[in-house]
Amino acid sequence: MHFASLPSERAGARPDGPCLSDETVGTLTNQAFAARVEAASRVFATHGVARGTVVAVRLPNRVDLVVTLFAAWRLGAAVTPVNPALAHGEAGYQVADSGARVLVTHDGLSLEGATTLAPEDLTAPRAGVDVSLAEPDLDDLALLVYTSGTTGRPKGVELTHANLDAMTATMVEALSLDEDDHSLLILPLFHVNGIVVSVLSPLRAGGRATIAGRFDPRTFFATLEAARPTYFSGVPAIYTMLANLPAEVEPDTSSLRFVACGAAPMPGALISRVEERFGVLLIEGYGLSEGTCASTSNPLDGVRKPGTVGVALPGQTVAVMAPDGTLVPRGERGEVVIQGPTVMRGYHNRPEETAQALKDGWLHTGDVGILDEDGYLRIVDRMKDMIIRGGENIYPQEIEHAIHAHPAVLEAAVVGRPHPVMGEEPVAFVALREGATLDEDELVAFLTQRIAKFKLPTSVTFVDEVPKNPVGKFDKPRLRATIASAGASAMSPGEETS
Known part of the structure; x- marks a missing residue:
């Protein structure tokens, strides 16, 4: 389906049915939501938004952000969500790189090249403006989602309506979603997970x-008990913060069919702790923005294997590849690669990086993984996070999971530090x-029973x-910078950083 038509379809089928809620507007019916989308599209049209243009939206989680998405799509335009926490220069880079014509923001931020609109402006009357639905085309760009920029300047991931159609159809099937389902969005809406899993x-x-x-x-479970959702994604x-709440916190989670987890592999011990404490079913999956969110998931009904991120979702192929481009057998590690209709069109205005990421018909994730005999994927680590110590490959995630098994530990991150002899x-x-x-x-003694000696952290x-x-x-570039800074400050005046 093309999401441009969804608001009017919902309004036609169940005008008084609930659609979206937030703390600023309460609950909007399908009819009220469709009216807001149409009004916003009229405003956008007066500022030149049309097929082939881009709208930037820099808002905290609120209904107005979702209205912006659908209003732009109604006109055939794409949307780039901007993290509200970005500094002026960072936000300016994204708006300029995306070529956004309009910026919807709550704080009056003005950026060169884009007309700034406030959320309140989206409801202003615009009589006589043509806002007829653009001819739907699934190949049109829908979202321009920028990566976190851990490997350089953030890159715009181009996701089409065909990508969104395939991804949401898969989510509906895999999670058995229907008209009785109600998601509670707690992840940021500038990220594809929040948009796709919890809204679309x-x-x-x-x-x-x-x-x-x-x-x-501290307030999450009060929100959950008031909303009574059937699921949320985190x-x-x-989940670490929720599991660490005081023992007297005993929330009513009876409305939940399941809860989901993504973004990073979750230690099996933490999954068990969350499920046992809160009486919920936790479904862990795996994906990335370049794949429109999710590519694998532990099944809702069927065998779930904690410590894995599940099997390939319907319509997608997930494999493990050796450095020479051949696919490796089950049980062997290599780079996780993906094929399917959810794979991005490419990186915005980055042909060389697009060619590298989509080489030989596969999306190269940069993650190291292993498929077991049943097709369940275990993520070993990021390729760029791997530590080579004296010729031995060490995957930080393995050490992190071992540390996390200690009952005193809340969370742990491991990174590599340069060593003059061992590398x-x-x-x-x-x-x-x-x-x-x-x-x-005490921690090192605990780890000695669980991982090889050469994997033990040399400092904690x-x-x-x-x-x-x-x-x-985990912000590993920041941790590496902390290590580098500490190393530089410890040097004597005559030493060099090499």
């Missing part, structure tokens, strides 16, 4: 979505659960919280 998929299925504000573990950091060595950053105590010697830094990037993944 339930709306396509005839269900509804409640858009929560910024995630706060990242490991969110690199693993170092760990660890945050403890509230009230827990643990020292480096205890921190209040392991830093994370905007989508909830």
Whole structure:
């Protein structure tokens, strides 16, 4: 389906049915949502938004952001969601790189080349403006989602309506979504997971979505109990915070059919802790923006294997590839590669990087993985995060999972540190659960029983919280920068950084 027509279709089928909710507008019916989309499209049209143009939207999680998506699509335009936390220069780069004609923002930010509109402007009357539905074309660009930029300047991932159609159809099938489903959105709407899993998929299925504000573990369950959703999607950091809440927090989770986790592999011990404490079924999946969100998932009904991210979703092929481009047998590790209708069109204005990512008909993920005999995928680590110590390959995620098995540990991240003889060595950053105590010697002794000696971290830094990037993944570039800074400051004046 083409999402441009969804608001009017829902309004025609069930005008008074609930559609979207947030704390600013309450609950919008299908008819009210369709009216807002049409009004916003009239406003956009007066500012030159049409097929082939781009609208940038820089808003916190709220209904107006979803209205912007559908209003732009109604005119045949694409949308680039901008992280509200970006600095002026960072936001300016994305708006300029995307070629956005209009910027919808809540704080009056003005950027060269784009007309700034406030959310309130989207409801202004625009009589006489032609907002007839653009001729639907599934090959049109729908979303321009920018990567986090950990390997350089952020890149715009081009996702078409065909990508969204395939991904949401898969989500509806895999999660058995229907008109009774109600998602609670807690992930940021500038990321494809929040848009696809928590908004577009339930709306396509005839269900509804409640858009929560910024995630706060102290207030989350009150929000959940008031909204009574059937599911929500989170990242490991969110589940870590929920699992660490005081024992007296005993929420009513009876409305939930399941909860989902993505963005980064989740330790099996944490999955068990969340399921046992809150009485929920946790479905872990795997994907990336370049694949329109998800490519594998543990099944809702069937065998779930904690420690894996499940099997390939319908319509997609997931394989493991050797450096020479051949596919490796089950049980052997290599780069995870993906084929299917959810694979991006390419990186915006980056032909060389597009060719590298989509080489030989496969999306190259940069993740190291292993497929077991049943086709369940285990993510070993990011290729660029691998540590080579004295010729031995070390995958930080394996060490992180071993550390996480200690009952005192809340979260842990491992990165490589340069070593003059061994090349690199693993170092760990660890945050403890509230009230827990643990020292480096105790942790290393614990790990000695679980991982090989050459994998043991050579130093452990205890921190209040392991830093994370905007989508909830451990911010390893920041940790590496911390190590580099500490190393530089420890040098004598005559030493060189090489």
